Amino acid sequence: MxxxxxxxxxxIVDLRFPTSDEAHGSDAMHADPDYSAxxxxxxxxxEAEGHGLTFTLGRGxxxxxxxxxxxxxxxxGMSLEEITADFAGFWRRLTSESQLRWLGxxxxxxxxAAAAVVNALxxxxxxxEGKPVWKLLADMPAERLVSCVDFRYLTDALTPDEALRLVxxxxxxxxxxxxxxxxxxxxxxxxxxxxxxxxxxxxxxxCRAALADGWDTFKLKVGADLEDDRRRAAIIxxxxxxxxxxxxDANQRWDVPEAIEWVRQLAEFDLWWVEEPTSPDDVxxxxxxARAIAPIGVATGEQCQNRVVFKxxxxxxxxxxxxxxxxxxxxxxxxxxxLLLAKKFGxxxxxxxxxxxxxxxxxxxxxxxxxxxxxxxxxxxxxxxDHLHEHFVDPCVVRRGRYMPPTAPGYSARIKAESLAExxxxxxxxxxxxxxxxx
Amino acid sequence: MxxxxxxxxxxIVDLRFPTSDEAHGSDAMHADPDYSAxxxxxxxxxEAEGHGLTFTLGRGxxxxxxxxxxxxxxxxGMSLEEITADFAGFWRRLTSESQLRWLGxxxxxxxxAAAAVVNALxxxxxxxEGKPVWKLLADMPAERLVSCVDFRYLTDALTPDEALRLVxxxxxxxxxxxxxxxxxxxxxxxxxxxxxxxxxxxxxxxCRAALADGWDTFKLKVGADLEDDRRRAAIIxxxxxxxxxxxxDANQRWDVPEAIEWVRQLAEFDLWWVEEPTSPDDVxxxxxxARAIAPIGVATGEQCQNRVVFKxxxxxxxxxxxxxxxxxxxxxxxxxxxLLLAKKFGxxxxxxxxxxxxxxxxxxxxxxxxxxxxxxxxxxxxxxxDHLHEHFVDPCVVRRGRYMPPTAPGYSARIKAESLAExxxxxxxxxxxxxxxxx
Numbered sequence: 046m047x048x049x050x051x052x053x054x055x056x057i058v059d060l061r062f063p064t065s066d067e068a069h070g071s072d073a074m075h076a077d078p079d080y081s082a083x084x085x086x087x088x089x090x091x092e093a094e095g096h097g098l099t100f101t102l103g104r105g106x107x108x109x110x111x112x113x114x115x116x117x118x119x120x121x122g123m124s125l126e127e128i129t130a131d132f133a134g135f136w137r138r139l140t141s142e143s144q145l146r147w148l149g150x151x152x153x154x155x156x157x158a159a160a161a162v163v164n165a166l167x168x169x170x171x172x173x174e175g176k177p178v179w180k181l182l183a184d185m186p187a188e189r190l191v192s193c194v195d196f197r198y199l200t201d202a203l204t205p206d207e208a209l210r211l212v213x214x215x216x217x218x219x220x221x222x223x224x225x226x227x228x229x230x231x232x233x234x235x236x237x238x239x240x241x242x243x244x245x246x247x248x249x250x251x252c253r254a255a256l257a258d259g260w261d262t263f264k265l266k267v268g269a270d271l272e273d274d275r276r277r278a279a280i281i282x283x284x285x286x287x288x289x290x291x292x293x294d295a296n297q298r299w300d301v302p303e304a305i306e307w308v309r310q311l312a313e314f315d316l317w318w319v320e321e322p323t324s325p326d327d328v329x330x331x332x333x334x335a336r337a338i339a340p341i342g343v344a345t346g347e348q349c350q351n352r353v354v355f356k357x358x359x360x361x362x363x364x365x366x367x368x369x370x371x372x373x374x375x376x377x378x379x380x381x382x383x384l385l386l387a388k389k390f391g392x393x394x395x396x397x398x399x400x401x402x403x404x405x406x407x408x409x410x411x412x413x414x415x416x417x418x419x420x421x422x423x424x425x426x427x428x429x430x431d432h433l434h435e436h437f438v439d440p441c442v443v444r445r446g447r448y449m450p451p452t453a454p455g456y457s458a459r460i461k462a463e464s465l466a467e468x469x470x471x472x473x474x475x476x477x478x479x480x481x482x483x484x
Numbered sequence: 485m486x487x488x489x490x491x492x493x494x495x496i497v498d499l500r501f502p503t504s505d506e507a508h509g510s511d512a513m514h515a516d517p518d519y520s521a522x523x524x525x526x527x528x529x530x531e532a533e534g535h536g537l538t539f540t541l542g543r544g545x546x547x548x549x550x551x552x553x554x555x556x557x558x559x560x561g562m563s564l565e566e567i568t569a570d571f572a573g574f575w576r577r578l579t580s581e582s583q584l585r586w587l588g589x590x591x592x593x594x595x596x597a598a599a600a601v602v603n604a605l606x607x608x609x610x611x612x613e614g615k616p617v618w619k620l621l622a623d624m625p626a627e628r629l630v631s632c633v634d635f636r637y638l639t640d641a642l643t644p645d646e647a648l649r650l651v652x653x654x655x656x657x658x659x660x661x662x663x664x665x666x667x668x669x670x671x672x673x674x675x676x677x678x679x680x681x682x683x684x685x686x687x688x689x690x691c692r693a694a695l696a697d698g699w700d701t702f703k704l705k706v707g708a709d710l711e712d713d714r715r716r717a718a719i720i721x722x723x724x725x726x727x728x729x730x731x732x733d734a735n736q737r738w739d740v741p742e743a744i745e746w747v748r749q750l751a752e753f754d755l756w757w758v759e760e761p762t763s764p765d766d767v768x769x770x771x772x773x774a775r776a777i778a779p780i781g782v783a784t785g786e787q788c789q790n791r792v793v794f795k796x797x798x799x800x801x802x803x804x805x806x807x808x809x810x811x812x813x814x815x816x817x818x819x820x821x822x823l824l825l826a827k828k829f830g831x832x833x834x835x836x837x838x839x840x841x842x843x844x845x846x847x848x849x850x851x852x853x854x855x856x857x858x859x860x861x862x863x864x865x866x867x868x869x870d871h872l873h874e875h876f877v878d879p880c881v882v883r884r885g886r887y888m889p890p891t892a893p894g895y896s897a898r899i900k901a902e903s904l905a906e907x908x909x910x911x912x913x914x915x916x917x918x919x920x921x922x923x
Contacts (some may be wrong), residue, residue: 074580074582101583104584111546112593142543144518153592196739197739198739200740201741326637329799356766
């Protein structure tokens with residue numbers, strides 16, 4: 046890292062894949078997503094590049110790109126050494142920019158943009174150290190790891206000193222857990238079979254294919270129509286048998302009383318968790334649902350805007366599964382904050398993935414959690430969706446239902462040059478041809 | 485309204501005032517705001533225009549403008565009649581656009597943009613009816629008023645039927661309260677004396693001027709330095725005497741334990757409320773602070789992202805004063821939702837104002853609340869800041885510390901043509917000359 050020149054310039058690409066053509070990713074609230082990303086490249090000197098992205102659903106990606114530009118302007122001229130010497134302080138300046146914070150603060154567009162920039166910085170840092178991001182964090186002294194976290198608004202639940210003790214208490218078994226991950230990987234589950242737009246036949250055949258590939262945990266999208274959900278849940282339960290785990294995901298479709306009633310109507314299919322039963326902003330509502338549907342667990346997080354909302358979900362015992370999102374939280378630094386909070390409250394971290402690059406990112410984060418923070422595999426599974434990995438230079442590797450640790454230096458989000466050219470919006474050929482054919 | 489043609493086109497202006505030059509609006513988190521707005525003009529036919537805005541702090545206004553453009557594209561081709569016939573349904577479609585909602589949902593940039601568009605629609609509607617917005621709502625049948633609200637995520641706290649009963653129970657005294665407002669206005673308070681960047685002498689002279697103008701409720705910005713806050717609080721208390729009300733506003737500067745301790749150190753100055761003691765996202769934290777500092781009340785809202793967070797603040801008894809923001813909530817429709825929730829929980833609505841156009845907007849909202857929903861003046865005061873009103877065609881009128889009801893048709897946010905031309909960013913002369921002088 047020493048000697049790496051200051052960040053001199055950047056490029057941001059509005060990258061969109063026309064996934065809505067085939068109902069990939071469809072759910073009760075997002076009928077027609079075009080999986081997309083605001084993709085940031087930071088350049089420091091001749092060769093060094095940091096690649097980072099944040100996931101979006103199509104329209105509005107340009108808005109995130111515009112926000113990322115304001116943040117990248119704050120980064121240009123700084124060296125990686127300056128930034129990482131007080132990474133929490135830098136992170137706070139980036140996410141609390143005095144005029145921009147009115148547009149959040151720390152949520153929505155400006156926070157998604159911050160994630161892309163922060164993730165690019167971690168990629169640059171890890172490459173400078175010649176390690177994957179997970180290994181950079183696995184090897185880091187505990188004080189340094191904790192120093193990456195901005196504890197603002199967290200100290201009523203977790204102080205920096207407590208966080209340090211949580212990390213240090215795991216030091217003993219650290220090497221064994223790392224070796225175990227390198228050998229066996231981290232348990233995953235698949236959502237590929239259960240999208241809302243799929244036919245019954247497709248669900249059935251995808252279940253069989255997934256079972257043949259070694260998957261043992263399955264998730265179904267629900268919430269649009271109760272009878273439809275019961276039929277589809279029955280199909281999946283029939284296909285996977287009584288012993289494998291089945292979860293449902295309502296993508297925020299319900300009000301609190303409706304969620305409780307709907308889940309009761311699905312309980313006979315033996316659900317492990319109910320994901321996003323209501324508004325991602327409703328901590329109190331999630332807590333009420335959790336009390337009402339126990340022992341079925343509540344899971345949420347992919348649209349939890351920041352560490353402050355996760356803190357409250359944990360304080361209120363509103364979730365049994367903490368679904369961090371690598372791009373909704375403000376990059377690795379804030380993810381570390383939530384991993385530490387989840388550890389403090391004894392809740393399993395089961396990351397959200399899919400989209401564009403989220404599987405590539407969480408593959409690092411689950412390794413960090415197991416080696417340094419959560420330090421357990423009990424009740425932990427990480428989402429996997431088998432879409433769009435072919436566009437990545439260093440795609441995640443999943444074998445027999447388990448994520449295998451990345452080996453290449455960096456944070457694995459580099460997109461192939463030909464994919465960038467092809468899917469760039471609105472000028473890439475995939476999009477310009479579609480506009481042409483519509484005219 | 486009948487016969488008004490469909491909305492045919494729109495214009496959006498990035499409008500910025502260089503207020504940071506004089507530390508107007510400075511506080512513990514926003515050191516150098518340039519009060520700004522994304523300003524929307526919707527056109528329906530030859531003459532009819534709806535003007536709406538959302539308030540911003542400078543950088544990033546372009547991002548809000550870009551989001552508003554996506555939403556305006558959804559509105560073009562629709563008639564006011566179509567929109568208002570099922571206004572809640574329209575509002576939900578606008579705020580739940582299936583690709584854009586990933587960038588919120590219902591928060592931050594995309595929600596601020598929605599506010600500008602929705603506020604412009606109310607302006608257009610009220611002008612078509614030949615009434616100020618507050619009068620349009622004052623005269624509306626109760627069912628129609630309640631039908632403007634999207635109750636998604638609210639029904640565990642408030643159902644449409646309950647809301648209807650809350651409005652109907654006020655019908656009796658409605659005409660009297662309207663007459664009272666037209667005669668006496670609605671009580672206001674001033675923040676103009678207490679900005680963080682002002683000198684002691686300036687605070688003292690502003691207090692005296694405000695007292696001479698009839699003000700009886702004062703607010704001080706705090707949170708940067710305790711000794712400084714104690715000195716400034718002592719100055720204001722000395723100037724205003726023991727009987728007038730004094731509030732402090734920390735603009736989210738503190739963690740929860742710090743907030744409790746800091747407020748105890750200021751308690752001797754006899755505080756009525758403490759505003760924004762911590763993160764606007766921290767419902768649980770606000771509740772803890774409220775329990776610890778009673779009988780001093782907790783106030784928050786200017787950065788509460790939506791009705792779901794207000795619902796929880798009320799459910800958890802976290803606030804004694806509900807500070808709706810006319811541009812952070814998704815326009816009039818969502819403001820009505822929060823007014824109804826506050827009524828249900830018996831909490832006073834004391835709107836946030838200042839910025840650009842917020843005083844003009846809240847002047848309508850407090851009238852609606854008093855005539856139709858809250859129906860009380862007890863413990864109610866509405867913020868007033870005497871900045872930038874000269875740019876409005878129909879500026880708010882405040883007399884002897886009271887807001888006087890607007891009389892012109894519409895929602896009062898129309899900016900003068902010469903101000904639009906002058907302060908348009910980046911090409912208006914105010915900005916192009918500043919760039920020139922820096923080069």
